[in-house]
Amino acid sequence: MSEPRRIDDVLWEIPRDARPDMRVPARVFADEELLAAIASDRSLEQLQNVATLPGVVDAALAMPDIHQGYGFPVGGLAATEAPDGVVSPGGVGYDINCGVRLLAAPFSAEELGDRREALVHAISRAVPAGAGRDGALALRGERLDQVLREGAQAVVREHGLGTADDVERTESAGRLPGAEPALVSPRARERGRTQLGTLGSGNHFVEVQRVDRVLDADAAAAFGLREEQVTVLIHSGSRGLGHQVCTDYVRTMDSALARHGIRLPDRQLSCAPLSSLEGREYMAAMAAAANFAWANRQAIAHRIREAIDTAVGRREADGTRQVYDVAHNVAKVERHGGRDVCVHRKGATRAFPPGSDDIPADYRDAGQPVFIPGSMGTSSFVLAGRAGSMERSFGTTCHGAGRRLSRTGARKEIGGAELRRQLEDAGIVVRSPSNRGLAEEAPFAYKDVERVVDVVERAGLAARVAQLRPLGVVKG
Amino acid sequence: MYRWIDHTGELELRVEAATETAVLEDATRALAELLRRDDEARDGEAVTREVTVDADDRAQLLAAWLEELVFLAETEAVIPERVEFETLDERGLRARVAGRRGQPPHLVKAVTYHRLSFDRTGSGWAATVVLDV
Numbered sequence: 001m002s003e004p005r006r007i008d009d010v011l012w013e014i015p016r017d018a019r020p021d022m023r024v025p026a027r028v029f030a031d032e033e034l035l036a037a038i039a040s041d042r043s044l045e046q047l048q049n050v051a052t053l054p055g056v057v058d059a060a061l062a063m064p065d066i067h068q069g070y071g072f073p074v075g076g077l078a079a080t081e082a083p084d085g086v087v088s089p090g091g092v093g094y095d096i097n098c099g100v101r102l103l104a105a106p107f108s109a110e111e112l113g114d115r116r117e118a119l120v121h122a123i124s125r126a127v128p129a130g131a132g133r134d135g136a137l138a139l140r141g142e143r144l145d146q147v148l149r150e151g152a153q154a155v156v157r158e159h160g161l162g163t164a165d166d167v168e169r170t171e172s173a174g175r176l177p178g179a180e181p182a183l184v185s186p187r188a189r190e191r192g193r194t195q196l197g198t199l200g201s202g203n204h205f206v207e208v209q210r211v212d213r214v215l216d217a218d219a220a221a222a223f224g225l226r227e228e229q230v231t232v233l234i235h236s237g238s239r240g241l242g243h244q245v246c247t248d249y250v251r252t253m254d255s256a257l258a259r260h261g262i263r264l265p266d267r268q269l270s271c272a273p274l275s276s277l278e279g280r281e282y283m284a285a286m287a288a289a290a291n292f293a294w295a296n297r298q299a300i301a302h303r304i305r306e307a308i309d310t311a312v313g314r315r316e317a318d319g320t321r322q323v324y325d326v327a328h329n330v331a332k333v334e335r336h337g338g339r340d341v342c343v344h345r346k347g348a349t350r351a352f353p354p355g356s357d358d359i360p361a362d363y364r365d366a367g368q369p370v371f372i373p374g375s376m377g378t379s380s381f382v383l384a385g386r387a388g389s390m391e392r393s394f395g396t397t398c399h400g401a402g403r404r405l406s407r408t409g410a411r412k413e414i415g416g417a418e419l420r421r422q423l424e425d426a427g428i429v430v431r432s433p434s435n436r437g438l439a440e441e442a443p444f445a446y447k448d449v450e451r452v453v454d455v456v457e458r459a460g461l462a463a464r465v466a467q468l469r470p471l472g473v474v475k476g
Numbered sequence: 477m478y479r480w481i482d483h484t485g486e487l488e489l490r491v492e493a494a495t496e497t498a499v500l501e502d503a504t505r506a507l508a509e510l511l512r513r514d515d516e517a518r519d520g521e522a523v524t525r526e527v528t529v530d531a532d533d534r535a536q537l538l539a540a541w542l543e544e545l546v547f548l549a550e551t552e553a554v555i556p557e558r559v560e561f562e563t564l565d566e567r568g569l570r571a572r573v574a575g576r577r578g579q580p581p582h583l584v585k586a587v588t589y590h591r592l593s594f595d596r597t598g599s600g601w602a603a604t605v606v607l608d609v
Contacts, residue, residue: 070590
């Protein structure tokens with residue numbers, strides 16, 4: 001494989017002529033140390049595979065948190081030109097609209113004081129985790145269709161979970177247009193039926209945090225964040241419903257490749273033209289699954305407010321406001337460089353700059369909020385989108401620290417019980433249904449989030465607004 | 477015979493066996509191992525399910541078979557113990573899965589098509605499938 005060559009301070013490129021099947025170059029945002037880690041797995045080969053997709057424009061791009069996935073690397077993005085370019089379900093991933101939502105509480109860590117453990121405990125009881133689903137919103141038929149069509153908006157209006165203000169402070173107002181519930185298979189509906197309002201397993205979590213440092217006072221003020229304030233970060237997605245929608249359409253498109261005359265270096269990249277029946281149906285089903293994910297995080301946020309009510313008080317629960325909610329596994333048709341393109345974000349976050357019409361009016365001077373969870377027990381960051389994202393990365397930035405070690409590798413280094421003890425020694429309250437799952441998410445299994453954030457800031461994609469430190473975590 | 481190879485963000489299953497049927501049986505055992513908690517007693521309610529799968533080719537058949545088992549685990553908490561294939565060819569299979577209800581702790585999100593293969597080798601059959609976990 002050809003070595004990436006340096007373009008500037010934080011951008012590297014594998015040229016288009018590195019492989020005969022590449023249609024555009026492959027570019028990675030990274031510093032030397034992150035690039036060395038990236039080059040140690042197959043993620044760059046996977047990025048070159050993405051560069052072969054029909055209709056891909058400009059470049060296949062990777063964020064500094066890129067790691068090896070299947071088909072697309074995690075931390076990758078690609079834009080394909082509508083209407084003839086393709087859409088690839090694998091370019092969104094199985095957890096459609098996996099994303100993060102940040103809530104800001106009206107009290108400080110000091111004011112929370114020794115009620116912290118009670119709060120984490122109340123959240124662990126209110127939000128089902130792992131395979132748990134007690135307390136989930138079980139919806140069928142037209143009630144489920146409403147959620148699939150209208151996302152977070154349906155959950156607020158029909159079920160009274162949260163406020164119109166939450167919806168206003170959500171990417172795409174918590175509802176992707178064009179969703180068609182009839183294109184979500186009975187099997188996907190069955191998987192999702194008892195999972196609305198549940199966290200799931202793997203790397204999903206709810207973290208109680210405090211704002212450790214404000215790094216951009218004006219943007220922090222616009223986002224309603226101040227030092228020492230308690231925040232709650234929610235990381236979850238579309239659960240089994242989204243997993244099944246992706247499964248269904250990877251297969252459908254795999255079977256239609258020959259008919260569309262598409263040849264691919266990896267079957268997981270299966271795709272179809274946006275204008276084809278398969279392409280249009282996937283976009284409508286994917287939008288429905290994305291809406292289910294926004295509804296899911298809306299329901300979880302409501303349960304967290306109830307937990308705050310239990311552990312702290314009613315007034316504090318009512319005063320807990322949503323900062324924002326971002327998707328990091330999604331495909332959206334957006335206008336970039338004067339053309340309509342389908343931006344696949346696979347482990348990457350939209351980061352629109354100040355002045356964008358697509359972000360809430362009171363955030364418009366600051367830029368779109370972006371949340372970058374660090375690994376469990378380390379810092380997370382609030383960023384704001386910057387103009388460079390529109391010029392260089394289709395309005396996109398990174399999504400997390402990015403895995404460094406495999407799950408088995410992490411378990412070999414530490415047991416769940418030992419990790420639990422270490423985190424609690426560091427003053428972090430931990431609730432998790434599985435020691436094994438906990439160990440797999442050990443902090444050292446991830447890259448250094450500060451280094452990742454430093455690269456996107458130097459690249460001009462997003463800028464730091466605040467640093468958050470964990471007080472407690474409920475692991476999925 | 478099967479083994480798991482753990483990558484940065486996924487689990488890869490490699491199976492080698494004398495027959496196509498044995499590959500699918502081994503893949504079923506491997507998935508059951510993943511779904512069963514280390515300390516779990518095997519005393520849950522016994523469950524039997526008929527499963528029918530069709531596919532365009534043998535590799536897709538393997539993926540579709542495992543997808544059925546993932547679906548049963550997620551919606552009915554079934555951990556498979558025995559499988560009998562009533563019919564099996566490159567384009568489809570019909571099978572009876574017997575298992576027990578458990579508490580699958582680590583739900584497999586999906587069976588991917590990444591590096592998916594199921595082919596004849598010199599001495600038998602070999603398959604590779606990558607799971608999203």
